[in-house]
Amino acid sequence: MKRAFAILLAASALAGEASAQEAAPTVKEDFKPSSLNQPGQEYPQVNSQGYVRFRIPAPEARNVKVSLGLGGRGGTVLAKADDGTWTGTTAGPLDEGFHYYRLTVDGGTFNDPGTLNFYGSTRWESGIEIPAHDAEFYALRAVPHGNVQQVLFPSPSTGTQRRAFVYTPPNYEKNAGARFPVLYLQHGWGEDETAWANQGHANLIMDNLIAAGKSRPFIIVMTYGMTNDIRPGSPGGLASFDIRPFQTVLMDELIPFIDREFRTLADPRHRAMAGLSMGGFETKLIAPTRLDKFAYIGLFSGGTFSLDDVDKVAGYRDKVKLTFVSFGSRELENGGMVGPPGMQKADPRANAEALKRAGLNSVFYVSPNTGHEFLTWRRSLREFAPLLFRD
Structure with a gap:
């Protein structure tokens, strides 16, 4: 992994x-x-x-x-x-x-x-x-806009005050009695909690979807996914990465903080986790083990879910409302297979179809003419968001 x-x-x-x-x-x-x-x-x-x-x-x-x-x-x-x-x-x-x-x-x-x-x-x-020819979906347009704010939350496990950015939808401030679902959205390797708003335009994507009536309004939380010291240099530094400290930060510190400080719907049916590349791997490692917290899971160029993966998780079939996997078309050019050299490669499209045949809500998306890059992930969020929290 x-x-x-x-x-x-x-x-x-x-x-x-x-x-x-x-x-x-x-x-x-x-x-x-x-x-x-x-x-x-x-x-x-x-x-x-x-x-x-x-x-x-x-x-x-x-x-x-x-x-x-x-x-x-x-x-x-x-x-x-x-x-x-x-x-x-x-x-x-x-x-x-x-x-x-x-x-x-x-x-x-x-x-x-x-x-x-x-x-x-x-x-x-x-x-x-x-x-991009389809840039309108992430363009700054004359529609009601949400707010992206920085928050600092205590992290006893790391002995620090950590940072997150929180997107609240356009009607959050005006509708003071409403509560909202939450998507925890993770960046990729070498990036940080600024990536999804700056490079990804996540806030503008959501503003435009909500204005068009294509997505339910929800909160997005973006935080730093690295908890151990990865030095600048080659991606080989990831060999020292351990998911457990970040899982503690996310599950025991950040989620309770967000539920205290924002008007959230604090139950698994109204909570999702997704991420790009390394953030997708983090999602795959964390979300299926905590189905008491997450019912919607998204991997953007971050791996795939096989039927074997699902069968290893008690309650996955009943509790997970959406399994979403996406890639850029250039990432799948080698026969549609993904995985590191020397290890068994997986066909994410076939895996997604197998989940669908097994009765799960499985969605597979391919961004045309893009690789492991932000237009792939912008488009992935555009496709993922309308599928979330559809009560």
């Missing part, structure tokens, strides 16, 4: 670069500043085909490279101009959606001063957004 974290995330580091290797006959010169640029910054730029052009001021540098994806693998080598700036364009178009990237300047790792930073790979990374 731990090795699977590393394999999935190593693949994600290559996702953006892999698409960039697809040859295109002509690069259109209709580049525009990225939507994630810092105010007043012209670069990086994106064209209508999904190519990205970078320009970095570094007059004393000897070489500059841009690397895309978690971990910053691969790279676009930039060329120096007479004015001391370094410019380069990706070899091919990138997949639609959000991508991390970093600069390598004379062997040192830096962020692009032209764009905003997002926490990933256990560090703040630069970010680029390739406009």
Whole structure:
């Protein structure tokens, strides 16, 4: 299970670069500043085909490279101009959606001063957004908006005050007598509790779904899923990760805090857990063992549930109202199988169908033309949310 974290995330580091290797006959010169640029910054730029052009001021540098994806693998080598700036364009178009990237300047790792930073790979990374054809579902639109607030909660098990971000739906403040279901939504490896709101636009996805009448309003809680010290570097650091301390934080500290401080419906039929990548593995390890707390389970690029998994959990068939599994289409290109090398691979689609034939509410979703990346997970949340808490 731990090795699977590393394999999935190593693949994600290559996702953006892999698409960039697809040859295109002509690069259109209709580049525009990225939507994630810092105010007043012209670069990086994106064209209508999904190519990205970078320009970095570094007059004393000897070489500059841009690397895309978690971990910053691969790279676009930039060329120096007479004015001391370094410019380069990706070899091919990138997949639609959000991508991390970093600069390598004379062997040192830096962020692009032209764009905003997002926490990933256990560090703040630069970010680029390739406009998606279906971006309306996570766009900032003229609809009623919920609120995302930071909360600090005591954690006796870790001896700290820990942080979570809580989304409350648009009618939470106005309807003071109402209580709401809760989704506990986990980030991926190397990310933190800011990821789902910043990179994932979870709040905007929910605002738009609720405004369209497609989802029941509910609270989302996002907290840091790492409780032991994972050093920056390769995903191999996950070998030291232990789920038990985080399970204590979640079950014994955070959930009781949320139920005290917010107007929740504090029973399993109104509580869900889901996560992307490592957060999906955390969900699979925790939620089925605590069916007294969770009735809805979602894995976004975070593994699969087989009929054998279900049969090992007493009460799963009766108590779990939804088992949701999703992947990006590029993650399933190897015959639809997922799993680390050297270990038995599983077919998540076949597993989902087996659960459905056995009478469980099993939903399998594939995001078209995406890999282990945030557009996959944005779309997964869009598909998952309307299925929750349907009394």
